[in-house]
Amino acid sequence: MKKTAKQLMTVSVVAAITFSSLDSVNVYASPSSRKVTSVLPQAGFSYALGDNQVSLSNLQKSINEDGAESGASKGASKGASNKGTSNKEASSAVSKSAAELSSTDAVTDMAPSANDITANILHDIEEATGVVIGEREKQREAEAAEEEERIKGLVIAKCSSSESWVNVRDSASEEGEIVGYLPDSCVGTLVGEEDGWYQIKSKDVEGYVKAEFCVTGDEAVEHAKEAGTRMATVTGETVYLREGPSLDDKVLNNSRKGEDFVVVEELGDWVRISSEDGDLYISRDYVKIETKFNEAETKAQREAREAKEKAEQEANRKAASKGTSNKTESKGDKQYKSAASYTSQSSSIGSAVAQYACQFVGNPYVYGGTSLTNGADCSGFVMSVYANFGVSLPHSSSADRSVGAAVDGLANAQPGDIVCYSGHVAIYIGNGQIVHASTAKTGIKISNANYRSVLAVRRIL
Secondary structure, three states: OOHHHHHHHHHHHHOEEEEOOOOOEEEEOOOOOOOOEEEEOOOOEEEEOHHHOOOHHHHHHHHHHOHHHHHHOHHHHHHOOEOOEOHHHHHHHHHHHHHHHHOOOOOOOEOOOHHHHHHHHHHHHHHHHOOOOOHHHHHHHHHHHHHHHHHHOEEEEOOOOOOOEEEEEOOOOOOOOEEEEEEOOOEEEEEEEEOOEEEEEEOOEEEEEEHHHEEOHHHHHHHHHHHOEEEEEEOOOEEEEEOOOOOOOOEEEEEEOOOEEEEEEEEOOEEEEEEOOEEEEEEHHHEEEEEEOOEOEEHHHHHHHHHHHHHHHHHHHHHHHHHOOOOOEEEOOEEEOOHHHHHOOOOOHHHHHHHHHHOOOOOOEOOOOEEOOOEEOHHHHHHHHHHOOOOOOOOOOOHHHHOOEEEOOHHHOOOOOEEEEOOEEEEEEEOOEEEEEEEOOOEEEEEEOOOOOOOEEEEOO
């Protein structure tokens, strides 16, 4: 058996990985008491492979040198597999991993750092050698069990169709004073129970809610699938978003630490998320996944919020009445009407916004762009449309979730409202549809408003 084949067989059959610290990883490929270590200091990890030591780069070199001979041993490799991983398969996989290690864009799923490279190389080694660490799976199982216990300790409002919130009172009685509101699907931590009432603490609100309008325990776990939003929060500094669940799949975008996305599907080492560019995939190693809920607000907080929203809407209406643009735009032979021309034709300012926005359908999507004719991204499109009506909005889909006034769901949306998704925002145009700068592939287009999970609907005017 050639040197490379021996090395591969040794790694694939008896490798076991132990973690010595957060900054180093040792890979032991022999029970021998004699420990020999090949170190890659820039990555912060080492491979200890006993007497038959080999670093990943040396292994790649050996594989290249023995390339011609490996073809001749094809049949023998097939017969030498141990529970599924043959010499040829291991050789191919390790070859690919080593090649990726030396490339500039395949080493990690993040902007390279020592810890990130370590994690990705471990992942490559597992795939190449058949090593099963098991720690990752155990950790995820523990996290899932911990979250289930957390949800069991919550009280989730489950209102009737005629109500949109549950009153929080200062005592376990209908006679108790209302101290706050727990909107439908919002949560509080269960403190105690008393005569058909749950005592809860939710953000700044402490009090009692009637048990018949809420669920807790196992019922809360089941209802959480509807009431909560499964979110993935990025924990790495710069993490790639790919078009498929593999390091071989094309990188379409990246995300930064602290950004969160709605989880569409959890696929072992990968998570399918809802993003501005549609459904993309992110490595499970660089996100924290949990079910998030909204919480209660005090009576004073609700009154202050409603007053602020009303004042903001009124200010936007005044700005629109004075600042709606008469400017027309053109692109090639196509002429676009001004925002002001729609206000004279429309029964409401919101409808004018929607109609004005629709005339730009077909124009390109450009990441970071704000041009209605030459290209805009989703929030840039919304921002620029409203700018033509004298209203200033942020160039951020997440910030758009808090502008204007809250609308109670898509069913109550009116033309001109903005519809907020995970990493995306659009303008509602009526009849269950939106106009939005969708993706680089599709540009500005009209879609069904419920094509993705809606996080918020906001009324600007």
